[in-house]
Amino acid sequence: MLHNSNVLNTADDNRKAFFKGLQDGVPIAMGYFAVAFSLGFMAKKCTLIPLQGFIGSFFTRASAGEYGVYTMVVQDASYLAVIVMSLITNLRYLLMSTSLSQKFSPKTPLFQRILVGCCVTDEIFGISIAYPGDLNPWYTWGAAAISTPLWALGTMSGIIAGSVLPARAVSALSVALYGMFLAIIIPPSRKDRAVLIAVAVSFLASFSVRALVNALSLSLSDGIVTIVLTIVIAAAAALIKPVADEPEEAS
Amino acid sequence: MKHNTWIYLTLMILTTNLIRVIPITLIRGKIKNRFLKSFLYYVPYVTLAVMTFPAMVQATNSPIAGAVALILGVIAAWCGLGLFPVSILCCVTVLVLEFFL
Structure with a gap:
């Protein structure tokens, strides 16, 4: 070949x-x-x-x-x-x-x-x-x-x-490290409105949930909060706006 | 009985790396299920966003410096600057602002 x-x-x-x-x-x-x-x-x-x-x-x-x-x-x-x-x-x-x-x-x-x-x-x-x-x-x-x-x-x-x-x-x-994270999540947010909304919701949810955990002095580690929020928000986004079924070369 | 630090380290190394290796080796093909595909499409952006805010603002001595670095970083990334320039911009912003704050 x-x-x-x-x-x-x-x-x-x-x-x-x-x-x-x-x-x-x-x-x-x-x-x-x-x-x-x-x-x-x-x-x-x-x-x-x-x-x-x-x-x-x-x-x-x-x-x-x-x-x-x-x-x-x-x-x-x-x-x-x-x-x-x-x-x-x-x-x-x-x-x-x-x-x-x-x-x-x-x-x-x-x-x-x-x-x-x-x-x-x-x-x-x-x-x-x-x-x-x-x-x-x-x-x-x-x-x-x-x-x-x-x-x-x-x-x-x-x-x-x-x-x-x-x-x-x-x-x-x-x-x-955070600056780098921004450089990874922001450009796709500009291209895909669904990603933009998911990122905005993530910022808000992360802020609120962590403030709540602090206020109630719950013994939840940062890692656990991150996992739970990731699963919930990504699952919600996948239900509301599933990705199109594209042929192999999607990027 | 006193435990051995080297055994602690070995267990930490084995457990942490197994978590990393198992999914990537077990899932060999492309996932076909539409929900799972969509879920995995959003995971990276959501998880990085969740880790960035509010942590970025809390990582600096002055939260204001962290917040300004966050806003400038978002603008720079939106304008298409790469990993390294955005990262440096954020560091310099904090360094400069904390001389005054």
């Missing part, structure tokens, strides 16, 4: 996708370093040593999940409790991974799917889903290749330094 760009990625496509991923991974890595640094500070209080912080962060890459587990280390919680904590705080990755499964060309081999799955974080998922057309796994790997080491180094540095970055720097860097 003749060369067809829709069917197979050439080595050159993969290289380009990888470098695009590296580039888009820079703001993620910056934000990660700052957040991980404060996570490391907290991990030190929970008796973790720098190597444990590095390994834990390198292979987990989940801020809320790690935070939850590290607090259990110092409480000497049961191993089962750690598994449950990891499940609950990271349940949204189950949704993201399901969503991402639809982004692959059906030809994507199993080991590539596994390696992309392991890379899923809020941010890496966000930019992977925004990739035009079928996802080239090398794009996700490029972004993970720069952001993962910085997440791990940030945690380790936080443990070693034992004190946070200057407050001013942390404050500024803390919006880097």
Whole structure:
């Protein structure tokens, strides 16, 4: 069969996708370093040593999940409790991974799917889903290749330094990740009115529900609120405005 | 008996990554069901929106700086700026505003 760009990625496509991923991974890595640094500070209080912080962060890459587990280390919680904590705080990755499964060309081999799955974080998922057309796994790997080491180094540095970055720097860097989220959700909102409404409703609902949770001092984690709101709003949107049945090449 | 920190870390790593890998490997084909397809179409935008607001405004020392960064970020993204420029714009906005606020 003749060369067809829709069917197979050439080595050159993969290289380009990888470098695009590296580039888009820079703001993620910056934000990660700052957040991980404060996570490391907290991990030190929970008796973790720098190597444990590095390994834990390198292979987990989940801020809320790690935070939850590290607090259990110092409480000497049961191993089962750690598994449950990891499940609950990271349940949204189950949704993201399901969503991402639809982004692959059906030809994507199993080991590539596994390696992309392991890379899923809020941010890496966000930019992977925004990739035009079928996802080239090398794009996700490029972004993970720069952001993962910085997440791990940030945690380790936080443990070693034992004190946070200057407050001013942390404050500024803390919006880097959110700025990126905006760049992912706003352009499709401009194109598709249904997405615009879904995003607006999400902002409102998130604000109201979290304010309510605070006001009533309910012990619901941020992660749980995020999952419940996502399921309810996305299901409502799917019922009210189902996507058109399009042939294969929808994007 | 004191638990081992390395075992805690191993359990955390295994559980977190299994959650990520299971759906993406089990669901190999394209989903045909219209509701599920539509649901999964909206999930990314809804979940990122839910995580961005109000968290972005609460992440900064001054909520006003966070709010202005949010508004400028939305405008910049609406005008078609990419991930990196929007992200930097938000950071610089907070950095500059917090000198005054």
